[in-house]
Amino acid sequence: MNKAFTKEEDGSTPERLPDLPISEHPNHVTPRGLAQLRERQSVLEAEVARLRNNREFLDDLYPLAVAERDLRYIEARLSSAILVTPPDSASQVSFGTTVTVEDENGKRARYTIVGEDEAAPENGLIAAFSPLARALMEAVIGDIVEWPKPAGTVELEILKIEV
Known part of the structure; x- marks a missing residue:
């Protein structure tokens, strides 16, 4: 087991990986983009649960640490999301067109x-x-x-x- 990603005491709990960088730009999302973020959140929640439930079979806890880090990123993006609904008609180029x-x-x-x-x-x-x-x-x-x-x-x- 790679000790770089585990607690030294017992080797059973992965260390928290550093969070992924969050963009400085406003987090505008289209309805489709918001749905994709929510879907990604569901997939990651299931993956984290699966990995936590099967930890006794894992020789390497790095995949769990990665999934938890990725889930934190998606949750941060969802919490900062600003839904921008595309216009009904497009006379000029704008977000969502x-x-x-x-x-x-x-x-x-x-x-x-x-x-x-x-x-x-x-x-x-x-x-x-x-x-x-x-x-x-x-x-x-x-x-x-x-x-x-x-x-x-x-x-x-x-x-x-x-x-």
Whole structure:
């Protein structure tokens, strides 16, 4: 057993791992993002209970310490969550909307502006405080926005805004 993650006295109780860092940004969430956090909480609660009930069979208490730390993080994110309901209609880009853009090379892309915990850039879900989302916010169809990237600024034309 790795003593780095157990109490020295008896080796039966995992030490509390340091908490995961919490973002300094307001914790805005979409209804979907809130549901995902709640689902993650349920999964982690079940995992912690399972690991605690089977501790006598564990040679390594590290998985329990990780699950407890992750549960603390999700609970903190839920307690600070600010639900932002997407608008009924979208005349401009805002939190929770999906926007279709085209760059100067004619390449189109779709992005949905979401909360930090829901963000998955590879799936077109971008955090509201990201440089791309900040460039898109409040734009309307036909606008050209400038997206600052390390390799240079990219111009994007707003083609469509959806809720």
